[in-house]
Amino acid sequence: MKPDLTKTETTILIVEDEEKLARFIELELAHEGYQTEKAGDGRTALHMALQKDYTLILLDIMLPELNGLEVLRRLQKEKSTPVILLTARDAVMDKVAGLDAGAVDYITKPFAIEELLARIRVALKLHGMAAFPDSAASPSHKENHQPAPGEQFTWDRLLLDVPRHRVTFDDEEITLTNREFIMLKTLLQNMDIVLSRDTLLEKVCGYEYIGETNVVDVYIRYLRSKIDEVYGIKMIQTVRGVGYVIKSKEGTNGKE
Numbered sequence: 060m061k062p063d064l065t066k067t068e069t070t071i072l073i074v075e076d077e078e079k080l081a082r083f084i085e086l087e088l089a090h091e092g093y094q095t096e097k098a099g100d101g102r103t104a105l106h107m108a109l110q111k112d113y114t115l116i117l118l119d120i121m122l123p124e125l126n127g128l129e130v131l132r133r134l135q136k137e138k139s140t141p142v143i144l145l146t147a148r149d150a151v152m153d154k155v156a157g158l159d160a161g162a163v164d165y166i167t168k169p170f171a172i173e174e175l176l177a178r179i180r181v182a183l184k185l186h187g188m189a190a191f192p193d194s195a196a197s198p199s200h201k202e203n204h205q206p207a208p209g210e211q212f213t214w215d216r217l218l219l220d221v222p223r224h225r226v227t228f229d230d231e232e233i234t235l236t237n238r239e240f241i242m243l244k245t246l247l248q249n250m251d252i253v254l255s256r257d258t259l260l261e262k263v264c265g266y267e268y269i270g271e272t273n274v275v276d277v278y279i280r281y282l283r284s285k286i287d288e289v290y291g292i293k294m295i296q297t298v299r300g301v302g303y304v305i306k307s308k309e310g311t312n313g314k315e
């Protein structure tokens with residue numbers, strides 16, 4: 060079989076303390092033509108990841124020495140290597156914390172190797188695309204920039220600016236993670252339409268996360284704690300048994 064050039068240039072760091080699982084992943088990835096290296100504890104993994112530019116890191120959360128989330132946080136301060144987390148079933152908070160800390164994806168153990176390979180391909184593709192400079196947001200155009208439809212959303216005194224990736228309330232900036240931003244944007248884009256948890260999950264996480272809809276509730280809680288609670292408003296409404304909605308208020312939807 061002819062070696063795939065993109066794969067032979069791809070080195071994946073496998074961080075997993077269960078030796079059998081690590082070996083299994085290593086063999087499967089090698090079979091697919093990827094270069095691999097292994098680390099069995101968090102401290103070693105962090106050291107390796109800081110020393111070398113891996114194309115991708117598969118990072119277990121429950122690790123000796125330093126847990127995966129801590130490895131991820133420390134790594135993200137230094138570089139932007141894409142990370143896929145390997146998490147235990149039902150560890151929803153770990154998943155959310157991991158995504159907020161900058162992981163591109165997570166996969167729940169036990170997983171089918173085909174699923175892991177698919178997620179690796181998606182992560183590599185996304186990261187490759189993200190490497191291009193965002194020409195759309197060139198600073199020279201910012202001064203006299205008139206927002207095009209769909210670029211800005213307002214609700215009460217809140218403003219969400221899509222190209223600038225910025226949310227403000229009375230001109231005060233609200234710091235949101237990328238996924239919180241996407242969730243808020245999705246709700247504002249669909250003003251007065253009740254969105255199901257599945258719909259929100261798909262928008263926010265990009266593709267199907269079957270049975271993980273409680274992740275949505277966690278993000279809604281974060282958004283409420285950062286916006287509703289801080290400014291004493293009731294922006295995001297729960298529709299019991301259905302999902303969430305932001306309802307337009309008279310004269311404040313920015314369309315007059």
Ligand code: CA
Nearest residue numbers: 076119121122
């Ligand atoms: Ca482990």
